[in-house]
Amino acid sequence: MHDTIPVDEIMVEDVVTAPPDATATDAATLLRDEGVSSVLVARDGEPVGIVTEGDFATQLCERQDLGHVELSAVMSTPLTTVESTASIVDAVELLRSSDIEHLPVVDGGDDNSELVGIITTTELTYYVPHLAHAPSRLEAAPTHRQVRTDTKYERDDWEFEYRSADESTISAGDIARFSKPITDDDVEAFADVTGDTNRLHLEDAYAAETRFGKRIVHGVLANGLISAALARLPGLTIYLSQESSFRAPLSIGDRATAVCEIVEDLGRSKYRVETVVLDGDDTTVLEGSAVVLIDDLPAMATHEGDAAATGSPD
Structure with a gap:
């Protein structure tokens, strides 16, 4: 049943984005004000990277001047994305195999993709808890x-x-x-x-x-x-x-x-x-x-x- 549910039915459509030349301070402010856990970095509407709360924690440990650094220098890239028509089972497997928790959703091929949403482990937990919470890279193995x-x-x-x-x-x-x-x-x-x-x-x-x-x-x-x-x-x-x-x-x-x-x-x-x-x-x-x-x-x-x-x- 779950392999018949497409990603676009459960994705978050209001994606928070910022350009590559925005600063880490700009992105941190977006995270706080928009109440999200990631900011997609997009150039001319095309997603090229992502900055998450985890990235900020990692970068803060390595940089003293993070606030003025451009996102292009700290974003995670290349970006792993999923097609909007893919099933939520496919999304789970991508999250697992890539060891990530945020998956941008796109329409179109690699050369002409348009950002249409984002799906995270949070959304998957709501809809398919036994998939999102199966023992995998997404969480620790049984105790x-x-x-x-x-x-x-x-x-x-x-x-x-x-x-x-x-x-x-x-x-x-x-x-x-x-x-x-x-x-x-x-x-x-x-x-x-x-x-x-x-x-x-x-x-x-x-x-x-x-x-x-x-x-x-x-x-x-x-x-x-x-x-x-x-x-x-x-x-x-x-x-x-x-x-x-x-x-x-x-x-x-x-x-x-x-x-x-x-x-x-x-x-x-x-x-x-x-x-x-x-x-x-x-x-x-x-x-x-x-x-x-x-x-x-x-x-x-x-x-x-x-x-x-x-x-x-x-």
Whole structure:
């Protein structure tokens, strides 16, 4: 639905502008008097740059004589713009990819564009809050919580459960479950980090022509949830081996759950683990087995856990 709403339906039409030879003082006065957060710099009606409240904060840190400096020297350029006929989804993606919060709206091509409005994250928040506020460059990722001694941080949309007669030790029959949503950002980040940029995972049109009919999560990314579950077993988990068979594709946006059951104590702190990853409908995505070595946590982690439990900083 949102990709059918054009930008010109929600843009602000009364754009505050100033010429390139106006001073920073002129622009600051416009910001104050007009109650806006940006001034478009336009030459003969064509937008060539922008000055925002953030730009003023940055420039004030670097210049002592900012007031008399011309806008051409401090404006952000080249200017990222969006066509008035583009969808608001396109606008969100432009804001994200360009790491900006103000997007001038134009009619016409690059060589003959006319400024007709401006759209910001504020307008997008009103109309499409779940798009404008999705985890992206526009805002911080989900909050990290440091609640365990064996992991650096946790997130609110991650879930972990450990079923054991004694949660401080490991024995056959123990089960660990780790669950998280696999987002589009996860898939793109995994592709970039590993170099696995198979278009099946990254391009909708391409994936639509495959047997899957849509983009799917990398199989190895799904397999990584097993590592996440094992990392939260009592002690310091060290992978020794992993065998996996892929049974079904995992859809992007689905919530995946890794289930790891300790099935055998191999001695010398080694354990055999049966592993399964399920999608949101409890369909088995992959299954296999692993062998892990469980060492004691480093003394530093144990000390930090004791301090957290007592509320002591030392």
